Amino acid sequence: MASSDRRVVLTGLGVLSSIGTGVDEFVAGLRAGRSGAKPITAFDTVGFEHSTGCGLGEFDTEEWIRDLPVGSLGPASRFSVSAARMAVQDAGLDLDVLRGQPGLISIGTTDGESRDLDELVETELADGSAAMDPRVAARLRAGRLSSAVALELGLSDVEAVTIPTACAAGNYAIGYGYDAVRSGDVDFALCGGADAMCRKTFAGFYRLGTIAPDCCRPFDIERKGILTGEGAGVLVLESLDSALARGARIYAEVLGYGLNCDAYHQVAPDRSSVARVMALALENAKVKPHEIDLISAHGTGTKANDVTESQAIREIYGDRPPRAVSVKSMLGHTMGAASALAAIACALAITHRFIPPTINHNRTDPECRIDCVPNHAVEADLRIVQNNGLGFGGNNAVAVLGRYEESV
Numbered sequence: 001m002a003s004s005d006r007r008v009v010l011t012g013l014g015v016l017s018s019i020g021t022g023v024d025e026f027v028a029g030l031r032a033g034r035s036g037a038k039p040i041t042a043f044d045t046v047g048f049e050h051s052t053g054c055g056l057g058e059f060d061t062e063e064w065i066r067d068l069p070v071g072s073l074g075p076a077s078r079f080s081v082s083a084a085r086m087a088v089q090d091a092g093l094d095l096d097v098l099r100g101q102p103g104l105i106s107i108g109t110t111d112g113e114s115r116d117l118d119e120l121v122e123t124e125l126a127d128g129s130a131a132m133d134p135r136v137a138a139r140l141r142a143g144r145l146s147s148a149v150a151l152e153l154g155l156s157d158v159e160a161v162t163i164p165t166a167c168a169a170g171n172y173a174i175g176y177g178y179d180a181v182r183s184g185d186v187d188f189a190l191c192g193g194a195d196a197m198c199r200k201t202f203a204g205f206y207r208l209g210t211i212a213p214d215c216c217r218p219f220d221i222e223r224k225g226i227l228t229g230e231g232a233g234v235l236v237l238e239s240l241d242s243a244l245a246r247g248a249r250i251y252a253e254v255l256g257y258g259l260n261c262d263a264y265h266q267v268a269p270d271r272s273s274v275a276r277v278m279a280l281a282l283e284n285a286k287v288k289p290h291e292i293d294l295i296s297a298h299g300t301g302t303k304a305n306d307v308t309e310s311q312a313i314r315e316i317y318g319d320r321p322p323r324a325v326s327v328k329s330m331l332g333h334t335m336g337a338a339s340a341l342a343a344i345a346c347a348l349a350i351t352h353r354f355i356p357p358t359i360n361h362n363r364t365d366p367e368c369r370i371d372c373v374p375n376h377a378v379e380a381d382l383r384i385v386q387n388n389g390l391g392f393g394g395n396n397a398v399a400v401l402g403r404y405e406e407s408v
Contacts, residue, residue: 008181009404011248012091012236013344014083014192017331018054018229023090027348029330030356031377036331037215037227043118043199048206050213054229054332055197068152074113074139075196077148079232079337084149084190091236092248093188095153101187103158105146106176107234108169108193110335110391112142112162115198145194149234159186165261166391167298167333169193170233170340171399175257177237178399187242192340194232201335202228208267210302216333218299218326218358219306219372221365226300229332233340235347240404250404251347255384256285262394268304269390274312281386281398282316292322292400293382294355296342298390299326299372300333309390310368322386323371329359339389343399346385350403355380 015022018036019029028034036054045051056079061070064082073081084105088095116139120132146160159180163172170193177189205211210225217223243250258280262273282289298309313321327345328334334341345356354377361374382403389397 006182006184007240008178008237008254009240009243010235010251010254010347011238011243012087012093013251013347014087014090014234015341015344016056016059016079016083017231017341018056019330021059022086027352030327030345030348031354033357033359033375033377034330035215035359036229040197042115042197052214052227053197054227056230065152068148071135072139073148074116076109076111076113076194077139077144079196080107080145080194080234081148081152083192083194083232083234085153087190087234087236088153093236098188099154099156101157103155104177104180104186104189105149105158105160106163106173106189106191107146107149108163108165108173108336108340109142109145109195110166110169111195111198111201112145113140114200115196116140118199149190165395166393167335167338168389168391168395168397169336170338170343171257171387171389171397172259173340174235174254174343174399175259175397178254178257181237181239187238189237190234191237192232192234193337195230195335195337197228197230212301215360216301216329217360218301218329219310219364219368219370220361221363223301223306225302227332229334231331231334231337231341233337233344235340235344252350252401253404255287255400255402257281257397257399258284259397264394267392269308270394271308271312273394274309274390274396275315277396277398278312278316278386281400285400287384287400289317291384292386293380294349294385295322295324296346296385296387297324297326298388299328299358301328305390306365307367309388310370313370321370323355323373325356325373326358327356339387339397343387343401346387346401350382350385350401353379353381
């Protein structure tokens with residue numbers, strides 16, 4: 001088999017989310033329709049009429065960050081490093097072996113280390129620039145979300161890239177890793193996304209009028225917007241031959257992906273562009289629309305996104321589209337981590353043969369016209385799943401995952 005035709009599979013998953021840490025907790029949260037919504041404590045919310053979010057709460061970073069000083073990392077980098085080590089461990093990979101192989105680390109993000117930036121700006125405004133902590137300033141570079149993974153795991157023969165394509169960044173990172181492994185340029189890829197909640201982004205969405213007061217209700221007639229969230233999702237990608245040779249557990253196969261950037265509007269999605277990126281993903285994956293069993297929708301819970309995305313789905317799939325769920329109803333909007341965590345949810349749904357629900361749902365908006373699997377998970381024999389990631393600025397990315405089968 002030519003290297004450019006290598007099949008690419010997912011063999012390890014690292015998860016930090018508001019509904020569970022690690023694969024077992026995460027899949028239990030998805031099955032139960034658990035909500036991660038709680039009062040925001042990551043920053044001061046005085047002055048905001050409502051301030052519910054989906055934070056991680058207490059998380060023991062030192063369990064996963066063992067070689068780098070934790071204080072040298074900003075919160076988003078701590079998330080990405082922890083999720084990466086978790087994914088490597090879940091994959092059963094020997095780090096000593098991995099260190100001798102060429103690899104890729106691609107981490108998507110929306111905000112980078114904006115929580116640290118918030119702190120520095122607050123200090124400057126209150127006490128002047130001389131009072132800013134240089135140790136915090138040294139943590140700001142977004143490139144550290146990926147380079148810190150390499151440093152922590154001792155990986156020197158790797159390309160480490162941070163991809164800043166807003167809320168689609170996790171899928172962008174997965175697509176980048178898929179190409180690198182499939183072509184034979186690398187033996188493995190650690191791909192995903194990470195973001196920590198910050199005042200800047202919360203305030204920005206608040207000013208846009210898109211922060212929900214209590215919960216996220218995607219596709220519901222009474223939806224009022226997003227809840228900001230945080231976390232990280234990292235996936236181990238390797239060739240099928242590599243996975244089989246070492247007897248690895250295979251969660252799913254990456255069948256393909258699609259990307260586009262329409263630059264239609266700074267924040268509003270464009271229906272034709274969203275439909276086009278789904279078509280590109282199906283074409284790249286060599287999958288026909290009728291073969292898709294489930295769509296993990298971007299599903300933010302805003303008026304504009306849900307209608308636009310639903311209409312784009314029907315443009316591609318016709319009057320009987322696959323069920324389309326939004327895990328953001330549970331996790332909140334984790335920004336650059338969103339499509340990575342959703343991809344992990346897709347892989348787990350394929351493995352465990354169920355569909356996670358869209359919670360907080362009372363009545364579907366007639367303009368959306370999809371089955372969003374309201375409130376309760378359902379058992380389902382899923383073969384191929386599509387994962388949508390739609391970002392500000394028209395950055396769109398769709399990944400297609402399938403159940404591993406010996407022949408295709």
